[in-house]
Amino acid sequence: MGKPWFGAKAYGIGIAPKSVEGWIATLVYVVAVLGATAIGRRLNAEPWMIGLAGLILTIALLALSVIKGDHQSWRWRWGGKD
Known part of the structure; x- marks a missing residue:
């Protein structure tokens, strides 16, 4: 399936861009909304x-x-201390 574009955040809850493609998708989203x-x-x-x-x-x-x-859960994380 290839490398993931988004991954679990190290701190907090949710996901964030983890590759160039993820950052491009996020930038396209911002430009589209504006x-x-x-x-x-x-x-x-x-x-x-x-x-x-x-x-x-x-x-x-x-x-x-x-x-x-x-495909990791979107749970709260404490920077690898969980």
Whole structure:
């Protein structure tokens, strides 16, 4: 399946980018959310439509992180002391 793009964080809960591909995916997400917001405001879209676009993009990033992750649990970690 190849190397994981996202992996468990050393401290705290959740996952974070662990490869160049993961960082690129995160950057694309940020640019897409900012772009959707700017386009929505430019077109005078309803605020809920801009929020829906952000929600869809967030769900897509979460799905990608699950698919391309290292499949470890998203539990609290104490930097290897657990």
